[in-house]
Structures are given as structure tokens and as C-alpha cells.
Amino acid sequence: MHNIDLSLGEITKVEGAASLTVKVRDGKVENVEFAVQEFKRFYTQAMRGKPYVALPQLLARICGTCSNAHILCSIESCEKALGISPSEQSMTMKRLTVAALMIRDHALHLYLFALPDMYGRDNFLEFDEDDKEQHQLLHDAFGIKAAGNYLAEIIAGRSVHGVNPVIGGFLKVPDVVAVEKAIKKLTDVRPAALRLIDILEKCKFKFDRQTHYMALVGDPFTFLEGEIRNDAGAVIAEGDFRDHLERVVIPYSQASGYQYRGESYMVGALARLNLSKETLHEKTRRDAAGALKLFPSTNIFHNNLAQAIEILHSIDGAVEMLENTRFKQELPVQPTRKYGWGVGVVEAPRGTLYHQVQVGEDGKVARGAIVVPTGQNQVNIEQDVGKRIEQLLPQNLGREEIQLEMEKLIRAYDPCLSCASHFLKMKWA
Numbered sequence: 511m512h513n514i515d516l517s518l519g520e521i522t523k524v525e526g527a528a529s530l531t532v533k534v535r536d537g538k539v540e541n542v543e544f545a546v547q548e549f550k551r552f553y554t555q556a557m558r559g560k561p562y563v564a565l566p567q568l569l570a571r572i573c574g575t576c577s578n579a580h581i582l583c584s585i586e587s588c589e590k591a592l593g594i595s596p597s598e599q600s601m602t603m604k605r606l607t608v609a610a611l612m613i614r615d616h617a618l619h620l621y622l623f624a625l626p627d628m629y630g631r632d633n634f635l636e637f638d639e640d641d642k643e644q645h646q647l648l649h650d651a652f653g654i655k656a657a658g659n660y661l662a663e664i665i666a667g668r669s670v671h672g673v674n675p676v677i678g679g680f681l682k683v684p685d686v687v688a689v690e691k692a693i694k695k696l697t698d699v700r701p702a703a704l705r706l707i708d709i710l711e712k713c714k715f716k717f718d719r720q721t722h723y724m725a726l727v728g729d730p731f732t733f734l735e736g737e738i739r740n741d742a743g744a745v746i747a748e749g750d751f752r753d754h755l756e757r758v759v760i761p762y763s764q765a766s767g768y769q770y771r772g773e774s775y776m777v778g779a780l781a782r783l784n785l786s787k788e789t790l791h792e793k794t795r796r797d798a799a800g801a802l803k804l805f806p807s808t809n810i811f812h813n814n815l816a817q818a819i820e821i822l823h824s825i826d827g828a829v830e831m832l833e834n835t836r837f838k839q840e841l842p843v844q845p846t847r848k849y850g851w852g853v854g855v856v857e858a859p860r861g862t863l864y865h866q867v868q869v870g871e872d873g874k875v876a877r878g879a880i881v882v883p884t885g886q887n888q889v890n891i892e893q894d895v896g897k898r899i900e901q902l903l904p905q906n907l908g909r910e911e912i913q914l915e916m917e918k919l920i921r922a923y924d925p926c927l928s929c930a931s932h933f934l935k936m937k938w939a
Contacts, residue, residue, distance in 0.1 A: 528925065530916060531762075532899060539899050544892040544920070546765040546884070557878050562588050562869045563677060569865065569880070570671050575618065576926055577671045578611045578662065579858035580865070582734070587865040587878075588677045591852025592845035600679045600843075601734075602835055606665045607675060608733045608856065609824040609831075613658030614669060615859040616779070616817040619924045620706060621651035624814050627918050628713055647709075650702035654821065657695040661828060664688040678842030689832050696825050696832075703822040704797060710818050711801045715811040717919060719897050721890055722773055723781035723806075726857050731782075731789040731823060733857040739785055740775065741806075748855045751864050755881065758889060767888040768881065774889040777861025778923065779816035780807065790819070791826040798822055810894060810922045817859070817924070848873065858883055860926050884925045891923055 533541040553572055557565060566584040570577040582604055589596060596604070622634045625647065631637060634651070637644040659669040664684040666672025674680045684692070728736025738746040746754050758767035769775070784806035788795075795802065798819050804812060854865040861883030868876040898919050902912055 528920070530895065530920070532895070532916075534899065534903065537903055539896045542892050542896040542899075543762050544888065544895060545760070545763040546888065554878060554880055557867075557875050560875050561873055562592070562867070562875055565867065565875060565878075566675070566677065567671070567673075572880070572882075573926060574670050575615055576611075576858055576860070576863075578607055578666055578675075579856055579863055581666075581672055581675050582608060583854040583856045583858075583863050583865040584867070585675055585677050586734075586854030586856065587852040587867045588854075588869065589852065590854065591850040591867055591869045592677070593847045593850065594678050594843050594845055596679060596843060597840060599683075599835070599837065599840060602831055603665050603680050603683070603837075604675070604734055605732050606661065606828055606831055607672060609828040610658050610662035610665060610669075612733065612820050612824040612859055613828075614655050614662065615658075616821050617651060617654040617658060619859075620710070620814060620817055620821075621647065621654075623921055623924070625709075627914075627921070628709070628715070646705070650699070650705060653699045654702055654706075657692075657699045657825075660695050661692050664692055676842055678844060679840055681842075683837035683839055685837075689835075689837070693829055693832050696829050700822070700825050703818065703825055706818045707798055707801050707815065707822060710815040711804070713811060713814070715918065715922075717810050717894065717898055717901075717922075718808045719810070719894055720808060721893075722770065722775035723784045724770065724775050724777055724862060724886075725781045725785050726855055726862055727782075727786045727789075729786070729789040730827075731786060731791070732827075736786075738855065738862065740770065741785065744770075749851075749853045751853065751855065751881070752866065752879065755886070760888065763888065765882075765885045765888060768886045769889060774893055775886065776810075776890045776923075777883050777886050778813055779820050779859075780805075780810070780813040781861065782857060783807075783816040783819065790823045791830070793826040794819065794823040810919065813922050813924065860884060860924050861886060882926070884923075887923050887925065891920060891925070894919060 529545045531543040553569060557568060560568060565588060566581045569584045570581045572580050626633050637648055639645045662669040667674035674682050722741055724740040726736045727739045738751060754770060756769045758769055760767045787802055787805050801815060801819060849869045849871045851868050856863050863883060864881040866879040870876040895916055902915060
């Protein structure tokens with residue numbers, strides 16, 4: 511097929527709405543447009559003038575599935591702006607909150623969005639219960655998600671839009687019975703996480719392209735603490751991220767793209783394992799040793815495998831924290847100053863998330879900024895699609911086959927389009 515005009519008005523099995531337009535002439539890819547199609551969200555405008563105490567819950571509404579990541583990131587930015595140092599127990603509860611998020615959210619993507627492609631199914635509900643392996647996957651999916659949800663409920667108060675985390679601490683702590691129940695649920699689903707790793711390690715999907723990787727890297731691997739690093743060895747201070755990430759206006763998309771020193775890069779589970787697999791929980795490194803040998807990897811489909819390994823890491827880390835913590839009720843730590851600038855950086859399921867806030871002397875937000883993972887991945891996705899189509903053209907595939915390959919590639923990034931589209935675009939006359 512020497513000339514192709516391919517237009518995907520809606521890409522399925524991703525969070526939110528996106529479209530893809532491809533133009534091929536004389537066997538060459540002339541144009542690729544990957545567009546985030548969510549409507550404008552106005553969050554960076556809506557946060558202005560709000561009391562800073564209301565900010566985490568407001569920004570959580572950017573996305574349901576990623577809500578607790580936005581809450582933690584917003585809390586961190588406000589705490590830094592106001593000179594608040596959270597207690598060690600609060601830090602443990604933050605780590606547990608993000609562990610619960612990784613377990614639940616990665617399971618959502620892998621079982622409901624990614625695995626149907628591997629088994630030739632249109633969706634997860636088409637799995638064959640009479641097939642032993644597919645029957646097991648159905649039970650594994652709901653088991654892992656339930657364990658992640660329960661952990662979030664006892665720590666954050668809810669599985670999404672948690673109500674317990676606040677600036678300076680947590681409003682409630684779990685009791686002994688809830689902690690023991692969470693430990694059992696997590697321990698019970700650990701074999702399911704290992705089965706998932708095994709399946710994804712054997713997956714034959716492959717697309718290799720040299721690109722750059724960036725993540726918040728720390729030891730141990732907590733998703734919350736460390737330094738922003740890339741594969742070239744660069745280290746970026748959290749507060750300086752806006753000086754290094756270059757905003758790219760994409761006129762046909764509702765989301766900003768980003769580059770680093772003029773080049774695209776990838777954030778997410780693949781980037782995290784490529785940069786810091788040696789800091790994973792020791793039990794995870796032991797039981798997933800075979801799969802970990804594949805990293806660092808340039809195969810985008812290994813992002814799915816990396817997410818499965820992170821589920822196991824989050825289970826192992828959460829069980830250890832729950833077993834070694836005696837929770838006690840604490841009052842939130844109070845600010846040491848009335849106003850200031852602050853930046854929060856956390857690893858959300860889909861990659862590095864940034865929140866920046868300026869709190870005025872009146873206790874209200876003067877301005878702020880949000881940079882989400884899918885916005886950072888947008889340029890990389892578009893370039894990958896172009897390269898992938900060039901690989902497929904000599905195979906003389908039909909239009910539907912090419913479309914499926916494009917959707918599989920985009921799904922491997924696990925994009926969150928609701929998060930990505932939040933900025934205000936103005937047209938001046």
C-alpha cells in the first residue's frame with residue numbers, strides 16, 4: 511500500500527479520548543498527528559484564588575484513576591511552599607497510598623486494556639472461562655484490583671479521590687484489624703502478580719526505537735523520593751524542572767508536549783526500571799530476576815512488563831511497611847511560613863508528575879503549573895507511530911491490521927488523556 515490516509519477518530523482501551531491521523535505517500539510516512547482529544551480542562555486557571563488547603567482535592571479531579579497521585583503531588587508542593595516537614599508516619603502512609611495506586615491502576619491497564627490484545631480478544635469480558643489460563647486471569651484481575659482498592663481505602667480513605675491525605679499529614683490511620691486484613695489480601699494475590707509477570711515476559715509484541723528515558727530515581731524505589739534523572743546521566747533538581755523541560759505547542763492536540771534539550775523522551779514504568787531496577791524491593795528482585803534481565807530495554811511493549819513488576823514491588827513494599835508500622839493518630843503538621851513557592855514531584859502510574867504552586871500572603875493560590883506524564887510522552891508516541899508504520903508498510907497489511915498495530919503501540923504507553931488536557935489555549939484578535 512503506497513498511499514494511505516488513516517484516521518482513527520477514537521483509540522480504544524485507553525483512559526480518555528485520543529485520535530490519530532496518518533498520511534503515507536509513495537510508501538513514505540509524510541505526516542503523523544497524535545492528538546489528545548479531551549476538552550480543555552482549565553485547572554491551572556481554576557486553582558488561582560483558591561485557599562491552598564482546598565488545592566489537593568480540587569486537582570485530584572483532573573482524573574479519577576490517577577486522583578491519588580495528584581493529591582500526593584499537590585500536597586507535596588503545598589508543604590514545600592509553606593515549610594512543612596511531614597512526620598515519618600505520614601511519609602509511610604504516603605508510600606502506602608502510592609503503592610495501592612500502582613497495584614490497582616497497573617492491574618486496570620494490564621488486564622483490561624493490554625491482555626485482550628495478547629489473547630486476540632476485543633475486550634476483557636470476552637475471555638473464555640472454559641479455558642484454564644483465561645479463567646485464572648479473570649480471577650487474578652479482580653483479586654489484584656480488590657487488594658489495591660482495600661489498601662487505598664484503609665490508608666487514603668477511598669480507592670480514588672482519597673479523603674485522608676491532607677497538607678501536613680493524614681486525618682485518619684488504620685486500626686490493627688484493617689492492617690492485618692490488608693496484609694492477607696496482598697499476600698494472597700502475590701502469586702497472581704507473578705503469573706502476570708510470566709505471561710508478559712513471554713509476550714512476542716515488539717517495537718524497538720532508541721529514545722531517552724526520565725524518572726524520579728531513589729533508593730529505595732518509593733515513587734515519591736529521589737532525584738529526577740535521565741539515561742544520559744543528567745540530574746535535575748525538583749524545583750528546576752520547568753527550566754529543563756521544553757514545552758512544545760501541538761496545534762492539533764488539547765495537551766502540551768514536552769522535550770528535553772530538543773529531543774523527545776519517555777516517562778513511565780519502562781523508564782523507571784531502565785533507570786533504577788536495582789532499587790526494587792529485594793523480594794521482587796529475587797522472584798522476578800528472569801524478567802528483570804530484560805531491562806534496560808528499548809522495546810516499548812516492555813512497559814507492560816515493567817508495570818507488572820511494579821505491581822509485585824508495590825505488594826512486597828506495602829506488606830513490609832504494614833508489618834513494621836504501628837499507626838497512631840497524629841495532628842497534621844502546621845506551616846512554618848504563610849506564603850511561598852513549592853514544587854511536588856511524584857511518580858504516577860504513567861510517569862513523572864509535577865505540581866508547582868505559589869501561595870500568597872492571604873493563604874490563597876496566586877498561580878501554579880502542572881506537567882503530567884502523558885503530555886511528556888506525547889511527542890515520543892507520535893514519533894513511535896511514524897517509525898512503526900514504516901516497518902509495517904513492506905508487509906502489505908490491510909487497513910484494519912495497521913489500525914490494530916497502532917492502537918497496540920499507543921496502548922503500551924498506557925496514556926491518560928484526561929490528565930494531559932488541562933491547559934488554557936487562547937486565540938487573540
